[in-house]
Amino acid sequence: MIDVNREGEVWVFAEQHGGVLEETPVELMSKARHLADTLKVKLAVVLLGDGVKELCTPLIQYGADKVYLVEHPLLGAFQTNSYAKVILDLIEKHKPQIVLCGATVAGRDLAPRVASAAKAGLTADCTDLQIGNHKIGKSGETHENLLFQIRPAFGGNIIATIINYDRWPQMATVREGVMPMPEPDVNHHGVIVTETVKLAQDDLPIEILQEHKRAKKVDLKAARLIVAGGAGVGSKENFKLIWDLANCLGAAPAATRPAVDLGFIDHDHQVGQTGTTVRPSLYIAVGISGAIQHQAGMAQSQKIVAINSDPDAPIFGIAHYKIVGDLNEVVPSMIRAIKEKGIKD
Numbered sequence: 001m002i003d004v005n006r007e008g009e010v011w012v013f014a015e016q017h018g019g020v021l022e023e024t025p026v027e028l029m030s031k032a033r034h035l036a037d038t039l040k041v042k043l044a045v046v047l048l049g050d051g052v053k054e055l056c057t058p059l060i061q062y063g064a065d066k067v068y069l070v071e072h073p074l075l076g077a078f079q080t081n082s083y084a085k086v087i088l089d090l091i092e093k094h095k096p097q098i099v100l101c102g103a104t105v106a107g108r109d110l111a112p113r114v115a116s117a118a119k120a121g122l123t124a125d126c127t128d129l130q131i132g133n134h135k136i137g138k139s140g141e142t143h144e145n146l147l148f149q150i151r152p153a154f155g156g157n158i159i160a161t162i163i164n165y166d167r168w169p170q171m172a173t174v175r176e177g178v179m180p181m182p183e184p185d186v187n188h189h190g191v192i193v194t195e196t197v198k199l200a201q202d203d204l205p206i207e208i209l210q211e212h213k214r215a216k217k218v219d220l221k222a223a224r225l226i227v228a229g230g231a232g233v234g235s236k237e238n239f240k241l242i243w244d245l246a247n248c249l250g251a252a253p254a255a256t257r258p259a260v261d262l263g264f265i266d267h268d269h270q271v272g273q274t275g276t277t278v279r280p281s282l283y284i285a286v287g288i289s290g291a292i293q294h295q296a297g298m299a300q301s302q303k304i305v306a307i308n309s310d311p312d313a314p315i316f317g318i319a320h321y322k323i324v325g326d327l328n329e330v331v332p333s334m335i336r337a338i339k340e341k342g343i344k345d
Contacts, residue, residue, distance in 0.1 A: 043066075
């Protein structure tokens with residue numbers, strides 16, 4: 001644990017694999033930039049790896065005022081022990097007030113290890129971050145400019161705001177897709193701070209012989225049009241309607257967690273609290289009741305069309321266009337209309 005440091009920087013762990021930056025920490029930099037500006041401190045990123053100096057330039061263009069660069073042959077492949085050791089050393093040396101990681105596989109592994117060793121608090125899977133003041137009790141002390149760590153809780157039934165006023169750094173992981181990707185600014189200037197570390201083979205408890213990474217079958221975050229199906233579609237065979245409508249529109253097929261759990265489609269297509277967060281121009285929800293867990297992943301879509309036989313389905317509460325009817329009749333009609341329009345054009 002470090003002392004409360006009001007002048008401390010805001011840090012983002014710049015996760016990379018094989019010299020390629022992950023998208024989630026880059027998305028996170030847009031929010032981190034706002035937090036740093038609000039606190040009137042520097043935004044810094046921590047970049048670990050081997051031969052990754054060339055990544056400093058895009059990180060600065062994405063808004064970093066400072067890049068802490070640590071290169072070492074033993075940091076070439078991600079391992080929790082070695083990465084946590086280096087980050088802990090940097091935290092003790094520079095005393096940031098906020099440390100943020102993307103809620104990726106690596107981030108969810110690394111952040112708790114760092115927080116535990118630093119005896120600091122950690123809020124996982126945040127969907128928003130804000131700066132605010134907090135008063136303890138009716139007549140207690142007011143703590144200013146704290147990190148409000150906002151995330152769904154109790155199965156997504158409430159939105160909790162979590163603070164950490166005395167055990168710093170304030171730490172959080174942030175889910176992918178919940179922050180907009182920042183636009184690079186080639187005129188933004190920053191500095192590169194090269195740090196040296198002492199690492200030995202003993203700091204790496206395992207040896208990585210081979211690394212295999214499977215690409216996702218669909219990139220939902222980049223999709224402009226999405227057609228999603230829920231458990232109400234009824235069966236894997238009937239889910240073909242979702243694929244057919246998506247193909248007609250040139251859209252990406254997606255699903256709710258219940259539809260994935262029922263085996264209608266695989267997890268790569270899941271939208272929601274435990275899936276991908278999306279912001280398409282058009283989101284068509286078919287047979288989706290609209291549980292808050294699903295809404296958390298798609299409510300920021302520009303236009304939402306909902307098709308459901310239940311007029312009281314929660315999804316209609318956020319939909320811009322509502323179609324009450326049997327999806328087995330509505331979706332084929334939509335497909336025919338789209339195809340006919342295509343022929344006329």
